Amino acid sequence: MAIKRYLIKENILTMMSGTFYENINFNGKAITVASHFIVANDTSHISKTIIDGSKAENPDSASVVLFVSGEDTTSVLTGFTITGGAGTAWISPYAEKMILGGGIFCNKSGARICYNIIRDNALNVDDFGVEGGGIAAEADSVNTLLIVENNVISNNHVESKNKSAQCGGVGIFMKCRIVNNTIQENQAIGYEFSAAAGLGVGQWDNVLIKDNIISGNKGIVTESNNYVYAVVMLYQGSVDFTGNILQHNTNEGGKSPIGTVMYAYDVNGATIKGNTFSENSFKTNEFFARACNFNNCTNVLVDSNFIRDNVGVSGLYFYKTEAIVRRNEIINNKGFYGVAIAGWESTLFIENNAIAKNTAVTSTGGIWLTKMNSALVQNNLIYENKALYAGCGGVAVWDGTNQQLATFEQPNSTMPIYRRANLRKVPSHSTSLIPDFGAVVLINNTICNNSAKNYGGGIYVSGWETYSINNIIWGNTAGTDGAQI
Numbered sequence: 001m002a003i004k005r006y007l008i009k010e011n012i013l014t015m016m017s018g019t020f021y022e023n024i025n026f027n028g029k030a031i032t033v034a035s036h037f038i039v040a041n042d043t044s045h046i047s048k049t050i051i052d053g054s055k056a057e058n059p060d061s062a063s064v065v066l067f068v069s070g071e072d073t074t075s076v077l078t079g080f081t082i083t084g085g086a087g088t089a090w091i092s093p094y095a096e097k098m099i100l101g102g103g104i105f106c107n108k109s110g111a112r113i114c115y116n117i118i119r120d121n122a123l124n125v126d127d128f129g130v131e132g133g134g135i136a137a138e139a140d141s142v143n144t145l146l147i148v149e150n151n152v153i154s155n156n157h158v159e160s161k162n163k164s165a166q167c168g169g170v171g172i173f174m175k176c177r178i179v180n181n182t183i184q185e186n187q188a189i190g191y192e193f194s195a196a197a198g199l200g201v202g203q204w205d206n207v208l209i210k211d212n213i214i215s216g217n218k219g220i221v222t223e224s225n226n227y228v229y230a231v232v233m234l235y236q237g238s239v240d241f242t243g244n245i246l247q248h249n250t251n252e253g254g255k256s257p258i259g260t261v262m263y264a265y266d267v268n269g270a271t272i273k274g275n276t277f278s279e280n281s282f283k284t285n286e287f288f289a290r291a292c293n294f295n296n297c298t299n300v301l302v303d304s305n306f307i308r309d310n311v312g313v314s315g316l317y318f319y320k321t322e323a324i325v326r327r328n329e330i331i332n333n334k335g336f337y338g339v340a341i342a343g344w345e346s347t348l349f350i351e352n353n354a355i356a357k358n359t360a361v362t363s364t365g366g367i368w369l370t371k372m373n374s375a376l377v378q379n380n381l382i383y384e385n386k387a388l389y390a391g392c393g394g395v396a397v398w399d400g401t402n403q404q405l406a407t408f409e410q411p412n413s414t415m416p417i418y419r420r421a422n423l424r425k426v427p428s429h430s431t432s433l434i435p436d437f438g439a440v441v442l443i444n445n446t447i448c449n450n451s452a453k454n455y456g457g458g459i460y461v462s463g464w465e466t467y468s469i470n471n472i473i474w475g476n477t478a479g480t481d482g483a484q485i
Helices: 044-048 417-421
Strands: 005-009 012-015 018-021 032-035 049-052 065-067 076-078 081-083 087-091 097-100 104-107 111-114 117-119 122-125 129-131 135-138 145-149 152-154 157-160 170-173 175-179 182-184 187-190 193-195 199-202 207-210 213-215 218-221 227-229 232-235 239-242 245-247 250-252 262-265 268-273 276-278 290-295 298-303 306-308 314-319 322-326 329-331 341-344 347-351 354-356 367-370 374-378 381-383 395-398 440-443 446-448 459-462 466-469 472-474
Touching: 032 044, 044 049, 044 081, 087 104, 097 122, 104 111, 122 129, 129 157, 145 170, 170 175, 175 199, 193 218, 199 207, 218 227, 227 250, 367 374
Parallel strands: 012 032, 018 049, 032 076, 049 081, 065 104, 076 111, 081 117, 097 129, 104 135, 111 145, 117 152, 122 157, 135 170, 145 175, 152 182, 157 187, 170 199, 175 207, 182 213, 187 218, 193 227, 199 232, 207 239, 213 245, 218 250, 232 262, 239 268, 245 276, 262 290, 268 298, 276 306, 290 314, 298 322, 306 329, 314 341, 322 347, 329 354, 341 367, 347 374, 354 381, 367 395, 374 440, 381 446, 395 459, 440 466, 446 472
Antiparallel strands: 005 012, 087 097, 187 193
């Protein structure tokens, strides 16, 4: 079908309703390409004006829309359905060929992408890594901004039979603002690893991810000894992740999940505030399957989130991380170990949280702290948490050597996903609001009606300096093998 267009203004190009088999390259132009939605303000034009990239002449340039010539946010794409894309070849900093950006690909360029439906784009390859079924953006060291607002990004698919697959919906590794999008039902299926089935961002400061719905995305790794990473991944840089809803997401396969819902690595400055993490799942209970898993992060604030009703997915995990955790509701999650909050070799300030009715298959339904640099746990309500198999319903503190409490393989730099994260190092800074006790201090908490099969219904401490001050510890129960405090 011939493309029907008419020019409204000098820099606005409008397409009438219909299906157009075309691959669009903005070629560096500061123009707005829009459907009749921009004129009528009628959202029905979005689904009726379809750009289908399935008939690309060059298979190495088969994204539906390209921003690859130094564009910025004065280049605008709005009011379309973007579908049928198969991605564009890109050489990574490791000289590896990858296929990126089924629907939209940005390289060394910015754009404003708003009020579009980006659906049913698919990257299916054998021997290359794939990234960004709906949208992929790589800065390649160019400091420019990408704005992604008010889009529906759904049913996009990335799959590699022998390499990695990441960012089934959106993968943006540049300065970006991602606001008020629906990112749903996307998949990432990989052999080496699967990561960020819904959204992957990072390597730049001041990233904003706000008021998005991230739902029903799935990550699958096909090799049993490899890893499936989270549905949302944050790499380095700094991020404001606020007001998002993450629900019904899942990961499957492999050795274990690393942060089933969100995984943050080497981030310096993260605000995770006012989000809802609910009804996400992993088919087996694994220690690292978390609503939020933080590894080697600094200046983290986790504030006023709702984390509830997840299955095979625990709440928060902090590994070698400095964080403030306050005013969260972590309720009715079913996980493996340390279900509400777990910390390992970290510095944490945990205050004013409601931690209730979480169930651990093994130990510690509530808070689990190991070899902590410092931790202040104050003014929390910790009640009706359970440990079904081993010890500690409420709070466990230990030195990592007691064989009754399990040890775990920590994520490390040999895992393939870390090669990308090491592209750009961010200086570390201490979180100044956390007191440096060199111990764990529990003060003014209410710890009640927790239970454990074996030991420590309320609190269990083994081999680590711990102080309990002015807490209410009441109605906790444990089996005959341990104390009931």
